[in-house]
Amino acid sequence: MESNPESQADSNASEIPTVAESTTPEGPPLDSEVLERVRSLQKAGRPSVLRKLTNLYLESTPDVVEDLRQAVTADAKVTQHRAHRLKGSSIHLGARALSSLCKELEQIGKSGSTEGAESIFSRIEIEYERVCGALRELLEAEPR
């Protein structure tokens, strides 16, 4: 009845290579392959899935970023949770660089300190703006 968790984990890992190292901010903020996969869920005649997802992201994440800003200097636990949340939301839109940065911040929070958190958060802010910009451009182009 149980599937083999390890082999599943492996296949997942190979299909969606997550980036453990910090990426250069110069690369494209969104992975087009991931976006294509989201588009593949689209049913004819229905509202755009990608548009809805993008909107959800743009609506729900500013609060998360704001929470992070408050926490990075003060609360390791909140930092960990909020970074995890932003990481999760971002990766499903193909924002690999942002997701990686979040992961770094999450690890710091998990270790129980906020040391070095602020500098990573400032990089996160920059990358987050890039991602949001790219998403807004996407919305312009995406059919209603």
Next chain:
Amino acid sequence: MTHTSKVSPPLVLVVDDDVTIRFLACEALEYAGFAIEEAESGKEALTAFERLRPSIVLLDVMMPEMDGFETCVKLRQLPGGDRTPVILLTGLDDEESIGRAYTVGATDFMIKPFNEVILVNRMRYILKASRTLQELWDSQARLDNAQRIAHLGNWEWNSETNELSGSDEFYRVLGLGHRAALPLDSFLHCVEPDDRESVRNAFDEAVHGGLPVDLRQRIISPNGTQRIVHLQSEAVVEVGGKTVNITGTIQDISELQRFEEKIHFLAHYDSLTRLPNRALFRDRVDQALAYAKRHGTNVATMFLDLDRFKRVNETLGHQVGDMLLQQVAERLRNTVRDSDSVSRIGGEMGTMARLGGDEFTVLLTGMTHSEHAAKVAKCILQVLARPFHLGEHEVTVTGSLGIACYPEDGKDVDELLKHADIAMYSAKAGGKNAYRFYSRTMNATAFQNLVLENDLRKALEAREFVVYYQPRVDVPSGQIVGMEALLRWQHRVMGLTSPDVFLHVADEAGFTDSIDEWVLREACTQNVAWQAEGLSKTVVSVNVSNSWFRKRDLAESIERILRETGMDPQYLELELTEGIIVKQEDVAARTARELKALGLKLSVDDFGTGCSSLSHLRRFPIDILKIDRLFIRDLMSNEDDAAITKATIAMAHNLKLRVVAEGVETTEQLAFLQEHKCDEVQGFLFSAARSAKEMTELLEERPSLHSCVDAVVV
């Protein structure tokens, strides 16, 4: 089974605090045909689960407040929560969470970020596995239920451990509360000690010879209840002949056995006396005859009938009658058993049976002389003669016994029983409380009378009697003013039979009183019904037999019948015979006065045939004289008859009695009677006796004697 199943798509509960991930998962699953519900926290997930009972739950681990692990644990405790697959969503790098997922009871986990295609396929796979498991559970539940209903358990014996283990019902049948492997010895311990050896042998044969087991045996529960079980098994034998294990069933057939015994009892025994019934008795006689034929020995069959049993039933009621039959059976049992043990040297064997009613039979085998049968018969009559205590009543009855012996008196059951029956009737005719051996000289007509008597006994209960009515017509007005109630017997072989054929037998057997009573009751009931229907108010006359008339409580019985039927006594006339008036004049006159006091009418029937005189008549408070048909028949040809008739009419009028002429068949007779002022006529000229239904029609027509005569004349 696919997700496009027409029934309804499987419902997935998606639990994640991240709206984007929820959205994505929902889109992917919806796209694949699943139905979706969302929850954004653990708490919400639990409420939604209880409400929606989803087929599967996709649950994020990292959530504020109640995380995925805690949610999973709580969800498992909800109704149905233990059987629903739960998939935990964990981060790829979070090995700790993956490990924990299984300990909190998750079915599986998935890594975030998830690939939508993999997510959908994983969900489908898990749902399919879950459904298979559910079917297995359902099937198991059905099997358990079926086993419980059938009281049938299955079990398996393991050769390596020498233990039995089985289904719930297996343990229940054995009366064991716990489910645990049972060493063979412990199992044998459940078996009734007497049966243990055979069960052990059966197991040995199954183990060593690979033979099937098929046993009915008794088992004793720890609480002491005994049950009958049916044990069946098959051995699983390896190549080389070694028995690896034995699989089998055990079924509690206690109830079935009880039913079988009950059915057997009902089919072969009389439930009132618990003696064998006719069928079993015949079987026993057949067996005895087969044995006697081979060994050249004798068999005796006896037929016993209680004298006057019907009277006990009538006077004390059926319950007391039943008690009497039970006690008679008990005495018979003891007697035949005693004579059996006394004469054990002679090898006598006795079987008793109740054939029905108060008829009993006895079979004696292994006798050397017919004197043995006579001895048993004497014993039976002796023990019967002792008084019976039936509740508060003490009753004495006697019996009449007939004996027929093989080979002299018959070669088969039917012949022997028939001849024992004839011998019994002969004993009865000879004065009762006696036994007789069958003899060929017992003649046929006597036997027929006895058969008739036997039929008569049953006729009342079988409602074979009917009452016919013959109208009486007033001569001056020509109108029906009365009718005579006449008994008929609708015999199943002889057809509608008049009392001439059977009344003497009934009289001898002492049935006339009860027949008279029945006719009176019937006639009153019918008269009341006719009056209620508004048909003309006519008198009904009923014959009273001499034997009934002599009963001390006659007036009481009649009063009771009048009361019970609601009959107005002024419409009832009792017909007495001339003989009554002649014999025991004083007593008869007193009874007649008692009857008159009830307000009814009395008539003297068949007048002229007896030796009554004017002086006799004066002493009787009678109202009507009925001239016997014998005088009327020859009225026109015999001057004596004409003279007697004339004189009788004149004399009766002198005594202020009405006169009825019976058997009037011709208009000449009518004219003669009319001329001499006879008051009423009865006879074929106007109408034969009619059934109640035909009489009703006649009353509705209101025919007149005159029109009837005119019709005849024309």
